[in-house]
Amino acid sequence: MRFSKLFGKTLRQAPAGAESISHRLLLRSGMIAQIAAGIYSYLPLGWRVLRKIESIIREEIDKAGGQELMLPVLQPFELWQQSGRDVSFGQSLFTLTDRKEHKLVLGPTHEEVITELAHRYVQSYRDLPLLLYQIQTKFRDEPRPRGGLLRVREFIMKDLYSFDVDEAGLDESYEKMSQTYKNIYARLGLPALIVEADSGAIGGKESHEFMVITETGEDEVIYCSNCGYAANAEKAQSAKARIEDVIASRSPEQSEGAAKQFLPLEEIATPRCKTIEEVASFLGVSTNQTFKAVFYSADGEFVFVVIRGDLEVNETKLRNTLKCSELRLATEGEVSEAGIVAGFASPIGIKDVKIVADDSITLGANFIAGANKAGYHFKNANYPRDFQVDLIGDIALAHPGDNCPKCGSMLSSARGIEVGHIFKLGTFISEKMEAFFLDQEGVSKPIVMGSDGIGLGRLLAAIVEQSHDDKGIIWPLSIAPYQVYLCPLYLDNTEVAPLAENVYQELGKTGVEVLFDDRDESPGIKFNDADLLGIPLRLTLSPRTLKSQSIEVKWRAKKETQLWPLENVAAEVNRLLRKKLASQGCAQFLM
RNA sequence: CGGGGUGUGGCGCAGUGGCUAGCGCGCAUGGUUUGGGACCAUGAGGUCGGAGGUUCGAAUCCUCUCACCCCGACCA
CATH class of the missing domain: 3.40.50.800 (Anticodon-binding domain)
Known part of the structure; x- marks a missing residue:
């Protein structure tokens, strides 16, 4: 190619508003051009890179036995109603209406369409397993596009769907894709870290993301450099230390039976102490000796959350525990309407409110908790002696500095760009879409599915974020x-x-x-x-x-x-x- | 959706009520140059995001609106 004929110009200055390195360099080098928020054109140079990335992905997936096909962008809205994801995707769905007033969706992903195909063509266990994929444009009405190609509303994605007869088959497909992704990143010269990820509210038992560690990443990765444990912060766990109650520690001979340590509940005045820090310092205890109360609205229902004072609520975990789709902090109005005294609240004596607890409330005894009365707290609050909860589980945020759940070493954190996601869907969608097959015994069963994605544009941007200097981009030879x-x-x-x-x-x-x-x-x-x-x-x-x-x-x-x-x-x-x-x-x- | 910011030639910016809206880069033509973003000369290119208003007069003041960016919320 002669530079003099090349369409696209290099720019000495990046357009205002381009902040991330990849965004600036891709614009300056004339690889991409923005047309609207989160919508970009690929110019000849950028498109060549994208096509090379695409062919590497295609080769590796074909090698793993994937069959490429092409699914439609335009999808009937009914298909989404059938899977129920018209609700869970919600506002992010781009919808339009045709001349017959028929509602259509611009596909943000293709589980519905592909499962409908599976419903039609897969009848027997002999038709399985299957790996079907496509490389195609997706549309998502993101609340906030950002970072150039890092988060956009129209993007090219490789999406693969696996179909198996059972969980064991799914595990095999999953492992195969995990290895395929590793091969792809290796060929792209991209060091990608595999981390445990949240699998969302729609079920699915396991999910991993591939992360490229870089400052501009949107996700936080919690990892252990000792044993290799790594997880998205949404999912990450940490070993919650058992807090030995001060009094119990003075009488070790009683420590065998936790209940025996429970001291009588006692009300104490804590004037003007509304935050955990204020209460803890006023009473001269550390925050991990207290219960913290946080209030949410989950799909419109008021939820009272209790967690140990030194920890914070992980809203993704809470959403999964509640199995709700919309979750937000409750407003002051909603809190007082529920009859709760903000700042002095605890589940003790609270009625007719859904209570969710983090399991940290069992790791210790004789906590400080709100007395549900302005200016007062309880001493020696203990679960389950003093209150009941509707749900209890791990809903705490892991922090760097916490202990690794696997090996106990100290956890670290880093920011990362998600450049791939593999996901064990299970039978959620196949059941909804009635994609069943007959097994060897002639029993009808839902196909066990997996779903794996790689965003090509984001991958391209991640490579630039990861491989550049002050002069410009440094492309790996392969792309x-x-x-x-x-x-x-x-x-x-x-x-x-x-x-x-x-x-x-x-x-x-x-x-x-x-x-x-x-x-x-x-x-x-x-x-x-x-x-x-x-x-x-x-x-x-x-x-x-x-x-x-x-x-x-x-x-x-x-x-x-x-x-x-x-x-x-x-x-x-x-x-x-x-x-x-x-x-x-x-x-x-x-x- | 909440908070903040920006809209003026292709790109980056200046211009707070008063002449024909400027500058740098880029672009065109000619010439001299050129091993890490050269120089001279000449020239093309702008309904100042849009609508309404105030005024003798608006890029500039007011109201509404649109777009884009950043932070947060959100992100199967």
């Missing part, structure tokens, strides 16, 4: 828009121009992808553009190199340059690139 940046200087020189042209032609013949900077620009502009575009290998030809009948060779990622003989340079470069690609497990050339 660079071009492999070689041929950079002749002084094109008006009678020797340089024809030799450069010749090298360009020869490289092309060997199948090397070349961006030929045939523009009459100064060296500074050419070098800076080469760096900005991030083409892996730069070949510079100038009167200076011609003095020794040579050409300068430089890797984008490295500082040093070397001079190669001009003779046979095309064959040598071709050999070098193929060797490098092969060492990365990728011998694919995009012609």
Whole structure:
């Protein structure tokens, strides 16, 4: 490709509003252009990168036995009503109405459509297992698009659906996809960390996300560098320390029976102490000796949440525990309407309110709790002696510094970009969509499904976030828009121009992808553009190199340059690139 | 949806009631240059996001509205 003919311009300054590194660099290098919030065009360079990413994904999935197909973007709204996800997806669904006043959905994902297909074509256990996938545009009306390609409303995604006869089959498909994803990231030169993820309210027993650790990531990953435990903060657990009650510790001989340690409930005045910190410091205890009360509205129902004072509520876990879809903090009005004295509340004596507790309330004894009366708290509150709860489980947020749930070491946290998600769906959707098969005994069973996704644009952005310097992008060879940046200087020189042209032609013949900077620009502009575009290998030809009948060779990622003989340079470069690609497990050339 | 911010040539910005709306980059033409974003000359390009209002006069003041960005909420 001749640079002079290339559509798209490099920009010296990034458009205002582009803040993340990938957004700035992709705009400046002319790879993408924004048309509206969260909606982008791919220009020729960016599109070449995307297509290379796509073909790597396709190759790896095909290798794992996936069959590619193409599902429609336009989907009948009824299909979504059937699965019930018209509600759970809610506002994020793009909907439209056709001329017959028929409601349609712009597909944000394709479980419904694919399961409808499975319903039609899968009748027997002999038809299973199946791995079906597509690479196609998805639409989600995100509340807030951000970060350039990192979070958008229209995006290209590889979505794969697995169909198995049972959980064991699902586990196998899941493991296969997990390995396939690892292969894909390896070929993309992207260090992706696999972490445990929340599987949402619609069931599904297991889910993992692949994260690229970087500052601009939207997700928080909690991990243990000792044993390798890693999870999305939404899902992460931590070992909650048992708090030995002060009094109990004075009488170790009683410690065998927890109930024996329970001291009588006692009301104490705590004037003006509304927060946990105020109460704890007023009474001279640490926050982990207290109960904290937090109030939510879950699908419209008022919920009283109790958790130990040193911990915080993880709303994702709470949502899953409650099996609700809409969850928000209750308003002051709703709290007082429920007859609760904010700041002095506890479940003790509270009636007709749904109470959810974190299991931390059992890890200790004789806590401080609200007396449900302004200005007073209880001493020696104990569960279940003093109150009952409707639900109890782990609903606490894990923090860096907490202990690892697996090995007890200290947990750390980092920010990450989610570049892939594998998900054991189970039978939730197949039951709703009536995708059943007959097993060997002739018994009708729902197909056990999995669903795995990779957002290609986000992947591209994550690679830039992860591989750049202050000059620009540094593309891995496997996905660079071009492999070689041929950079002749002084094109008006009678020797340089024809030799450069010749090298360009020869490289092309060997199948090397070349961006030929045939523009009459100064060296500074050419070098800076080469760096900005991030083409892996730069070949510079100038009167200076011609003095020794040579050409300068430089890797984008490295500082040093070397001079190669001009003779046979095309064959040598071709050999070098193929060797490098092969060492990365990728011998694919995009012609 | 809550909080904050920005809309002025392709991009970045200046311009707080008064002449024909400026500057840098980019673009076009000609010339001199050029190993890390050169220089000179000439030139093209703008209903100042939109609507309404105040005023002799509005990019500038007022009202409404739209778009975009950031933080939060949200994100099977």
